[in-house]
Amino acid sequence: MQALNQHIAKDGFRLRGTSMSRIDGFSDVVFGFALTLLVVSLEVPRTYDEFHAALLGFFPFAVCFFFLILVWLAHFRFFRRYGLHDLSTIWINCALLFSVLFYVYPLKFLFSVTTGSHIGPGAFTNPYQPREVMTVYGVGFAAIYFCLAALYLNAWRQRHVLKLNPVETAMTMSDFVDKLGDAIIGLFCALMAQLLPPDHAGDAGWFFFLIAIWSTINGFIGGRAVRRARVNLTPEDLEPLSHGN
Numbered sequence: 001m002q003a004l005n006q007h008i009a010k011d012g013f014r015l016r017g018t019s020m021s022r023i024d025g026f027s028d029v030v031f032g033f034a035l036t037l038l039v040v041s042l043e044v045p046r047t048y049d050e051f052h053a054a055l056l057g058f059f060p061f062a063v064c065f066f067f068l069i070l071v072w073l074a075h076f077r078f079f080r081r082y083g084l085h086d087l088s089t090i091w092i093n094c095a096l097l098f099s100v101l102f103y104v105y106p107l108k109f110l111f112s113v114t115t116g117s118h119i120g121p122g123a124f125t126n127p128y129q130p131r132e133v134m135t136v137y138g139v140g141f142a143a144i145y146f147c148l149a150a151l152y153l154n155a156w157r158q159r160h161v162l163k164l165n166p167v168e169t170a171m172t173m174s175d176f177v178d179k180l181g182d183a184i185i186g187l188f189c190a191l192m193a194q195l196l197p198p199d200h201a202g203d204a205g206w207f208f209f210l211i212a213i214w215s216t217i218n219g220f221i222g223g224r225a226v227r228r229a230r231v232n233l234t235p236e237d238l239e240p241l242s243h244g245n
Contacts, residue, residue, distance in 0.1 A: 011171070012167060012230075013081055013167075013168055013171060014165075014168065014241055015080050015081060015083075016080075016081065016082050016083035016162060016241060017079050017080050017081065017082060017083025017084075018080065018083075021079070021083070021085060023079065023085060023089075023090065023093060024079060026097075027075060027079075027093060027097060030097040030100065030101065031068065031071075031072050031075075031097075031100065033101070034068055034100050034101055034104050035065065035068060037101075037104045037105070037108075038061055038064045038065060038068070038104060038107075038108055039061065059111075060108060060111035060112045061108075063111050064104075064107050064108050064111060067107060068100070068104075068107075071100060071144055071148075074148055074179075075093075075096070075148075078148070078151050078152065078155070081155075082155045082162060084151075084154070084155060084158070084162075086154075086158070088154050089151065089154055092147055092150045092151050092154060093147075093151070095143075095147050095150075096144060096147035096148065096151070099140060099143040099144045099147055100144060102140055102143070103137075103140035103141065103143070103144060106133065106136045106137045106140050107137065107140070109133065110133055110134075110137050110205075113133075127198040127199055128198050130198065130199075130201045130202050131193050131194065131196075131198050131201035133201075134189070134190070134193035134201050134202060134204050134205060135190045135193045135194060136190075137189075137190075137205075138186045138187065138188075138189040138190030138191075138193060138204070139186070139187070139190050140186075141182075141183075141186035141189075141208075142183045142184070142185075142186030142187045142190065143183075143186075144183075145179050145180070145182040145183035145186060146179075146180070146183040148179040148183075149176055149179035149180040149183055152172055152173075152175045152176035152179060153176050155172055156169065156172045156173055156176060159172065163241065165229075165233060165238070166229035166230075166232055166233060167226055167229045167230050167233060169229070170222070170225040170226045170228075170229040171222070171226055173222075173225070174218065174219075174221075174222025174223075174225065174226065175222075177218055177222070178214075178215060178218045178219075178222070181211075181214040181215075181218060182211055182214070182215075185207065185208065185210050185211055185214065186208075188207060188210075189204045189205065189207045189208055190204070192204040192207055
C-alpha cells in the first residue's frame, strides 16, 4: 500500500484518512444495525403466504437500503478525505448515527405504506396520522443532512490544521452548502406536511425532488469556485502530506 501522503482521490483531493479508525469501525457497526432493522423478515417463510408477504416487502426494503447506502457513502467519503478524530467530529458523528437509527423506522413505514407492502389499508386510524408520518420523515432526513453539513463545516474550520489547499477548501465549502441545502429541503417538506390539508399531507414528499435542482445549482456554482481555485494553485499546495491518520 502506498504511503498516506500519496493517496489522491480522482477529483484531486488529497486523502487524509485511508486507514480504518475506531470511529469508522463503530460507525459501520451502527450502519449495519440500521440495515438489519430494515430486513424484509427475520425468519425464513414457512408457508407460501408468508413467502408472498416477504416478496411484497422487497421493494420498500430496496428503496430504504439505497437511501441508507447514500448516507453511508457520504460518511465514508468525508472520513477518507479528512481523517478527523477531534472531539467535535466525534460528537457530530454520534449525532449523525443517532439520527440514522431514528430515521430507519419512519423510512421503512413510509415506503411500506406507499407501496402497500406489509401494511394494510388500516395503517392510519385518523386523517392526521399521514401528516405526522411525513413530518417525522422530513425531520429525520433533515437531521441526518444537518449532521453531514456540520461535519464539513468543522473540517472547513480546521482547514489550516488539515493543510487544505485552495481547491480542497473550495470543495469542502461546496459540500457543506450542498448538505445544508438538502437539510433545509427536508425541513421544508416537514413544514409543507403541516400546512397542506391532512388528506394531502403525503404530497409534501414531492418537494424532495427539489434536491436534484439544488444539487445541480450548487454543483455549477461550486464547480466554478473549484476551477478558479485550481488556476491559482502553487507547487506548495500540491506537496505531499506529512501527517497521517
